[in-house]
Amino acid sequence: MRIVSNYNTLIIIISTLLIFISCAEDKVSSPTLSSSASEISNNAHPSLIITSAGVEKIKANLGSIPIFDASLEAVKNEVDTEIASGIEVPIPKDFSGGYTHTRHKKNFLILQKAGILYQILDDQKYAKYVRDMLFQYEAMYKTLPIHPQTRSYARGKLFWQCLNDSNWLVYVSQAYDCIYNYLTAEERETLEKNLFRPFADFISIENPQFYNRIHNHSTWGNAAVGMIGLVMNDEELIERALYGIKHDGLDPNAKDNDGGFIKSKDGKAGFIANLEEPFSPDGYYTEGPYYQRYAMYPFLIFAEGLQNVKPELKIFQHKDSVLLKSVDALLNLSDADGEFFPLNDGQKGMSYFSRELVTAVDIAYHYGGHHPGLLSIAEKQNNVLLDDSGLSVALGLKNGEAKPFNKKSINLSDGSDGKQGGVGILRYGNEDMTLVFKYAAQGLSHGHYDKLSFSLYEKGDEILQDYGLVRFVNIEQKGGGNYLQANSSWAKQTIAHNTLIQNETSHFEGKYEIGSKHFSELYLFDVANEAIQVVSAKENNAYPGTQMQRTLVMIKDENFEKPYVLDLMQVTSNTTNQYDLPYYFMGQVIKTNVDYKTHQTLKKLGGANGYEHLYVEGIGNASEENTKLSWLNHGNFYSLTSATNKADQILFTRIGANDPEFNLRRDAGFMIRRKNSKNTVFASTIESHGSYSPVSEFALNSNSNIADLEVVFSSEEYMGISITDLNGSTRLFIMSNKDASKEKNHTIKINNIMHQWTGAYYFK
Template sequence: MQYFIVDCGYLYLATKDKKYFDYLKEIFLEYADKYPQYPVYTKEQVAKSYYLGRMFEQWLEDAMWFSDVCPIYEIIRDGLTQQEREKIEKNLFQEAADMITARRGQHNWQAWNNAMRTSLAVTLKNDEMMDYAVNGSVGYIEEFKKMVYDDGWYKEASPGYHYFPLKALLQTANAARACGIDLYNEKLKSMLTGVVKAMYPNMTFPAHNDGGYMSDISNQDFLYEMGYSRFKDPFILQILAKVYATKDRNSALALLTNVDIKPDKTPLKQDSYLFDDTGIAILRSGDNTLVFRYGFSDGGHSHPDRLSVTLHNGEKEILTDCGTYSYAQPAYLGWQKRGLSHNLVLVDGQDMQIRGAKTAGRLLSFDPDKNGGVASAVLDNNGYPGVKLTRTVKLDHNKFIDRFEAQSEEEHTYDYVLALSDKPELGDGFVDARLEGKSPAYEFIKGVKSKIYKNGIVTFKAGTTKFEIKNTYKTPIEVFWAEAPDIMYGSSEKDTHTIKSYMLVVRTKGKNLSISSDIILGKKR
């Protein structure tokens, strides 16, 4: 219903057709009749679960609803009678304000809490509420300092959990603007323009942390319309031109920009880039993109994926990160949120530690060049106590060179993991096997087969990509391959797509590990 309300509001602004005013008046008056009858949770219930909403199960959804509809109410307010205004503002908006003042959240939840408070503050002309939502201890300014990196990423560091709070931050800035408070700054703009530098050439993002696979910037067109209306940045306009080469320009927020945008089908060419605060190194050569993650992600949406990579050939990921599809599926906690589903090294079959900023990797070097470049990072005993992990990656045209080392005073089992989008062609000699580890993710793979390579070298193809993996100590390795859970993506259950996924594991045992891989991307199919 909130999107219908928003669309009616903008249509009324654009056309002055009274039928849209009448729709909105009827809707707001009906909510004013019904909202006071919605359940009011007790302090004891809220104490047990501060997630409780009133219009929805979670107050997060209440916050999203009111942040959207409050500005629309402003459009029709002057056309209502005093009695109608008093009824709507008392029974709907003030009731909602009473509810949200008893709620607090963390991370993206608090961003939406502040968005709802500022929107209601404008509607109710409540300066105290506005001041608290902007300047309070968990207000916009403090949360923005705490949760947004200087390089533009929201600290939960996935596309979904970047754009989701970004909408709340923009709506807060819009509401504050109505009260003469300017929250638009370069750092907020960088949340729109900076993260674009992490995109693949096909306009999708790597599915870091609890991000959705194949997350597409075209789904965020309304945020870029909102952003351009305030910042007037030509790069935002360039992004929108690329987006509208793939979809119609039908967002109501397009009315804010007052500018024609000609669709541009040419690919967005970008150079290699380092997100040095978030800890993501991007190496590019033509259509090929290598993404190297080593940094810390705040909040509960992070995955144990320090020193992981993804590799994209311009059309699809060759080395994948499946991201997260649904929190309700067993595969979420059992597979997607585990290290084994990423391209990295596991120690003793268990996930690395990820709680706290001290678990972040440390960048050693970032040296981009016109053919790609080199990056290196280390986990100094802070991912796995007593184990130092160092990874150096190089992209040279269509060749990915990977050097992964581990050093320890103790004996360990090391699993060098590749998550593949194509089935590996490994030849004969593989037998049925069981790949075991302490992580529950090992239970999610199927059809496991293994083979011991005494010379420590395995070569194979997957699709058109060629792989050569060496144990540089020249000791035997055991190679496993298996079917991984399908990668799932889509906007809803009715729009769910699945992609076959495979994994290859090179297992060695000892105090140290030294793996060298050469991966050559073939022609696209």
């Protein structure tokens, strides 16, 4: 019997009781759940993300929680519009960004929202909409073949890859949970037998190369199988989600379309293994912030479901609460505008305003001790989840409990044990200047070959950029919205980054199999004094026989308007090499002291390893001991000053060669090339100074304040740099290259003057 709105109250109550009794009879046989968890799972749908108790608390507060009320109204308007336009479940045929792909993606997002609205508003039109669409999927799925597009290593059915099929099931499981008691026992049985169980089996047992590995793809698959298992009270699916599957026929040499088949180091798979291996103890996710953002949704939404239905697992306490730490780490991996640093395959512009981060912030706040700093992020997001965790955030904001989330200088270790490199972030003031130093592990198949690279920001503006990925996500016209060939030939190559290249060859020869075995080693991270912050790391494996040590110092000197950066790259090699050190700057060239030549016809810089994608716009030799470049960007002036010699070649480059379909941005680069060298030091400063207003047309402080930069000492043990400003004041920075101990005493003579200090570095 279907309950409709015009029945009297008594019939509604009796019918509801009958449905609950039916649910209990159907599911009472599970012996493995604890009694409290069984009670939740068997008798109290919804229980996955929004709970029955949460629904009652939400209803009691509606109309008095502004951010929640506004979020609810926005979702209601969106879903009502979709309901009015009717249900459409097309036969799949398109890549990302194509019509059928976009339609099915929109469907799963709307289904989840409609289920939530049914619970909060008690309006059965939302439950009916979810039920009717699910049965359209059930009718189609029974005979649905593999997706016709063949590019993926693991093709889906609704989508071109199993990854997106898993997205669908993660969201739809939430919708199913919300209307579980609205459906009859017969309807539930039909959906589970013909749609949900086959769907879960397909993305797991039938696609072990997708499901049984360590990667964000598999996390989505694990969460999908586990969440529908929680709703269905299917212990086999839950176990499969948590611990993976055994599949003797799995090809150990299988490759995915991202660059490598990533297996667990110890042979384990599943959600727990994906919690263990990619996350460092600091919460850094080895694929980088863009993919950490993407993976946070399945990690946290499944964890929330496990916490609600199987609290005995204590999932939020696993690995010293690494999931909760990861939210804090990810927020620290953003610039002043909330945009994530585009390390590895990262799309610029992705930020903590994404739906995944709304989920992450709300869940971390709800289950992580109600940290008030998260409320300030939620306030900026101006959106909350329509569930228990979103209500917690809304109530915290209503009660005025928000405090600023202060992003400070931080070092985030990489690797499951925190000993595989990392990312060091130096910040001055209120993100007035932010430096991002990458000395991390390879980053799985999304990793780039750019050890000891860095990028630099002023507030939310790039000064020196990391390129990010070559992909137009979900734009069908650009390769079906997928990775383009230039992602491998350009973005992943070392030359695409602000780091050292030896003999025009990428680090580790640009080979994943080599790069994944090595990582850089942190030498020093010292941010105790905001006026001089230092991060230094060594790389011994990028080029056999060559050691690189890069030291980056953020300095606030009273003689300088703003903080400036000292960049030191010391190279020691067994052989004579050519070294290239590029800086990819953002903006318009203002001035340089290089005597360069341009050519009427642009020529590419090289033939491989990313060099084939660089045009040479100008070329010359360093004519002075200091080479300078100044540029203007977003109303600020910037200057790069480098200690050079007359044999150094200077190249002005432009990205875009060998790119007939215009897939690459035409960004500028400035490169120092040093030939026939074994051991050498590259020393540079990067300043932000002055301003320009196109309205007043005044240029203020448009010149560099560096009068001279000199490498005054270089040995295996020490490196000394003098910095003289326009006022004639000289500062000396000395780095101990062998001992970074805070207690170590050092004595060194430079230019007949003895210098003594304690600790890793000297600055006076």
